[in-house]
Amino acid sequence: NFIDSKEALDFNSDYLNCETAYLQHLKHEGLFEYIYRYPRFQFTAAEKNDKTNWRVPKYKIYLFKNLWIKYPDEFIDSCKFILQNTKIYKFIFNFPVISLNYFYLISRRFIGKVKKLNS
Numbered sequence: 001n002f003i004d005s006k007e008a009l010d011f012n013s014d015y016l017n018c019e020t021a022y023l024q025h026l027k028h029e030g031l032f033e034y035i036y037r038y039p040r041f042q043f044t045a046a047e048k049n050d051k052t053n054w055r056v057p058k059y060k061i062y063l064f065k066n067l068w069i070k071y072p073d074e075f076i077d078s079c080k081f082i083l084q085n086t087k088i089y090k091f092i093f094n095f096p097v098i099s100l101n102y103f104y105l106i107s108r109r110f111i112g113k114v115k116k117l118n119s
Contacts, residue, residue, distance in 0.1 A: 002027075005028065007028065041082050046067075046070055057069060
């Protein structure tokens with residue numbers, strides 16, 4: 001196994017974390033060629049009162065009980081990724097709650113910018 005090998009001790013990485021070590025293990029065991037990446041989107045969410053060492057959740061995800069978005073830009077970027085790779089009606093049909101929250105957040109930001117310009 002990679003973790004106990006001399007290769008692991010000699011492995012030089014500027015960014016060594018558990019994912020990097022796991023990737024090297026898969027390569028060492030000859031399993032890397034079997035990895036398949038699936039298109040996906042993701043964003044960080046949390047319940048409102050979850051303990052956190054980083055950012056406190058900021059925006060409620062409507063139609064989900066007690067679920068909040070921690071990084072709104074990450075949420076918007078993940079939705080934009082879907083919209084770049086699919087038709088808008090498929091996005092709305094396949095992810096109705098996510099799309100509703102996306103359009104709400106985009107609208108809210110747009111209105112905020114307009115208000116700021118007018119003040």
